[in-house]
Amino acid sequence: MANSSKKEDELAGSEQPFVQHLVELRDRLVKATIAIAVVALVLAAFPGPAALYDLMAAPLVAHLPKGSTLIATSVISPFMVPLKVLLMAAFLLALPVVLYQLWAFVAPGLYSHEKKLVLPLVVSSTVLFFVGVAFCYFFVFGRVFAFIQSFAPKSITASPDIEAYLSFVLSMFLAFGMAFEVPVVVVVLARMGIFSIEKLKQFRGYFVVLAFIIAAIVTPPDVVSQLALAIPMCLLYEVGIWAAQVFIRHTKAPEDSAPASSS
Numbered sequence: 001m002a003n004s005s006k007k008e009d010e011l012a013g014s015e016q017p018f019v020q021h022l023v024e025l026r027d028r029l030v031k032a033t034i035a036i037a038v039v040a041l042v043l044a045a046f047p048g049p050a051a052l053y054d055l056m057a058a059p060l061v062a063h064l065p066k067g068s069t070l071i072a073t074s075v076i077s078p079f080m081v082p083l084k085v086l087l088m089a090a091f092l093l094a095l096p097v098v099l100y101q102l103w104a105f106v107a108p109g110l111y112s113h114e115k116k117l118v119l120p121l122v123v124s125s126t127v128l129f130f131v132g133v134a135f136c137y138f139f140v141f142g143r144v145f146a147f148i149q150s151f152a153p154k155s156i157t158a159s160p161d162i163e164a165y166l167s168f169v170l171s172m173f174l175a176f177g178m179a180f181e182v183p184v185v186v187v188v189l190a191r192m193g194i195f196s197i198e199k200l201k202q203f204r205g206y207f208v209v210l211a212f213i214i215a216a217i218v219t220p221p222d223v224v225s226q227l228a229l230a231i232p233m234c235l236l237y238e239v240g241i242w243a244a245q246v247f248i249r250h251t252k253a254p255e256d257s258a259p260a261s262s263s
Contacts, residue, residue: 028101035097040090049082052089053162056169059141063149064158071159081162088170092133099126117191117247125184128236132180133173140176140228147224172225175218179233186240187247197248200241207237 043052057070072078091098103122107115152158189195195203208230215230 025105028105032094032098032101035094036087036090039094040086043086043090043093049086053082053085056085057162057165059137060145060160060165062142063145064160065149068157068159070162070165072163073161074163077161077163081166084166092130095129096126120247121184121187125181128180128184129177132176132178135180135228135232136172136176140172140225143228144220144222144225147222148220168220172219176229179214179229180236182233182236183240183243186237187244190241190244191247197241197245200244204237208234211237 043049047055061070072081074080099122103119106118110118149158186200190197190200211230211233212226214233215226219225219229
């Protein structure tokens with residue numbers, strides 16, 4: 001009987017913190033959702049869903065033949081597609097708040113040296129994702145669409161579907177945003193001890209091949225977009241190796257650095 005009551009006490013003691021964590025997680029998710037909703041309402045008022053879609057479609061429209069426009073093959077597409085663009089833009093703009101809520105939920109359970117590692121990674125991963133999306137929109141799209149149109153026969157009038165274009169944009173944004181996270185992945189792998197700095201340097205040649213394979217899979221079958229994704233990945237891999245050396249030096253646990261200081 002004593003053993004059973006002891007087990008019940010242990011379960012009761014462990015249940016309360018778990019419930020508190022769930023409640024806090026719920027509160028953080030609610031705050032993140034409210035931030036996205038507020039940004040969405042602001043964007044809906046100005047500049048509006050239609051203007052947001054026009055902005056997203058500008059790189060393609062600039063390279064369409066004169067007189068050509070995007071078309072909608074579904075009855076509800078002119079309403080649903082700009083709405084999807086609005087939600088996507090709201091999520092991207094509210095991403096810092098979402099990641100802050102994630103950080104606020106995780107931070108209390110981390111040691112001080114772990115906070116020195118996690119917070120810079122959260123900030124840098126956010127910045128790198130935005131840089132990847134911006135690089136795709138401002139640099140890659142124009143060159144890809146110009147390259148594609150240069151191969152189009154004169155007998156064909158290009159009139160892309162707006163839903164197909166939205167799907168293309170989302171996949172490209174995700175591909176470039178995730179590809180620009182290479183330095184973060186390298187830092188995490190090195191800091192966790194999965195790969196040493198020397199191993200990462202030796203893996204350079206293999207990573208170049210891997211980068212071109214990934215670019216060939218996730219981008220359209222044209223040379224421009226594949227090179228535009230693979231080359232930055234290779235450069236960012238080198239940045240990741242350098243950053244990993246800095247992070248490992250400045251995020252050591254106190255017990256790891258104590259022997260070195262005493263000697």
